[in-house]
Amino acid sequence: MGKISPVSAKYIVHAKIDIDGVVDRPDVIGAIFGQTEGLLGAELELRELQRSGRIGRIEVTTETRGGKTTGKILIPSSVDKAETAIVGAALEIIQRIGPCNAKINVEQIEDVRISKRRYVVQRAKELLSTLIETMQPDSKELADEVAYSVRVMEIKEYGKDRLPAGPSIEESDEIIIVEGRADVINLLKHGFKNSIAMNGTSVPQTIIDLSKQKNTTVFVDGDRGGDLNVKALLQVAEIDFVTRAPDGKEVEEITQKEIHKALRSKIAAEQAKLEYGKDTDHIKPYHSRPAPRPRVQTRPPPKPAARPAQPALTADQKKSFKSMLEDLIGTKGAYFLDSKMNKLGKVPISELPATLKSLSTGVESIVLDGTIDSAIVMVAEKSRVKFLVGMDTKVKDARCKIVTINNL
Secondary structure (H helix, E strand, C coil): CCCCCCCCCCEEEEEEEEECCCCCHHHHHHHHHHHHCCCCCHHHCHHHHHHCCCECCCEEEEEEECCEEEEEEEEEECCCHHHHHHHHHHHCCCCEECCEEEEEEEEEEEEHHHHHHHHHHHHHHHHHHHHHHHCCCCHHHHHHHHHHHHHHHHCEEECCCCEEECCCCCCCCEEEEECCHHHHHHHHHCCCCCEEECCCCCCCHHHHHHHHHCEEEEEECCCHHHHHHHHHHHHHCCCCEEEECCCCCCHHHCCHHHHHHHHHCCEEHHHHHHHHCCCCCCCCHHHHCCCHHHHHHCCCCCCHHHCCCCCCCCHHHHHHHHHHHHHHCCCCEEEEECCCCCEEEEEEHHHHHHHHHHHCCCCCEEEECCEECHHHHHHHHHCCCCEEEECEECCCCCCCEEEEHHHC
16 A cells, blocks of 8 residues: 655645543554544545555554553645645544544644755755865866966076066066066066066166167066165166055055056156155265256245236137147057147157147147156246146146146
8 A cells, every 4th residue: 555655755745643541553444544534525635645655554542541542643744734624634533443432633734845855955065065065176177277377388598687577578578677576576476577577686788788679678676675775776677667665565465456456556766766866865876966947946036926827718718728638548559739729739748848848839738648847847838838738747837837647
């Protein structure tokens, strides 16, 4: 008969039985079938349900103490929950088992699937925990690790000073000078194969020779040591551009985005000399170099009241200046404009003073991808430029009108 077990059932009826007398297990099972026969109709006849496998084997456990019998009844069911509830309720109509009075009380109908689901969830948590503890790296981590190893293997020793360098240092027309081997590795990791390390605070002869042959960008840490290295390089090597990592960070630890941002923000060497020349007490050659600032100080600065009123910007001028600034981003160049906002030409910022002097007149506005400093202001004032437009400014007071991207 019983064709299903509690293992394959959807529900299990749990019932408690109390009998005033001593009876055996077959007496209980016989009473269940006998006293429910014909009660529920042909479709819910227990014998037929069991024969068709929709009701499993009825399990009965009994215990006799003091002339009375107690026990448990378990009925596995694969019919739906409504029919299972009807079968469970039918058990409670049994009032006699054998010659004895009896009482059956259904305590619960267990949804086996919920119990199994709880087990599955709990077991899945245990398996996942074990998996995480013993998990090997995923494909991306493996790929990154392999790529990193390959890039480290690509590092070569270049020149008589045996400096750490990327594999493209010889064939590349542009090189990046960094401070140490770890900086070269980080740049290699992010696809820059044309870097070379100084390997110390002194400038190797290999770096000096390379700077004469190639376009050179110095990329240093964002700290005091990086500034000192820039100053040392500017004295002995032919540097074209200078940039640095974000303040407080080293080139070896910055991300790809920070590397690209720093390289886009590089400044021309001439501008760097003006900026780094402000604090050069520890570098003797800088004491003998004339700086543009003393020439400005040979005449007393004009009083603010004596300055002519600065021209106001029109809406069209703001729009044009903003568009030109956006075009110049990353180029480190400058536009010269006439009184009708027509472009007279474009030059690198490093050549701006010389070009402006050669033009002498006709330039009304200058738009540049960089910071407006006192040297640029001085040349612009001499050429009677009305508008100086840049990314930022270090000069707050000038005869020409200074405009930054924040003003636009």
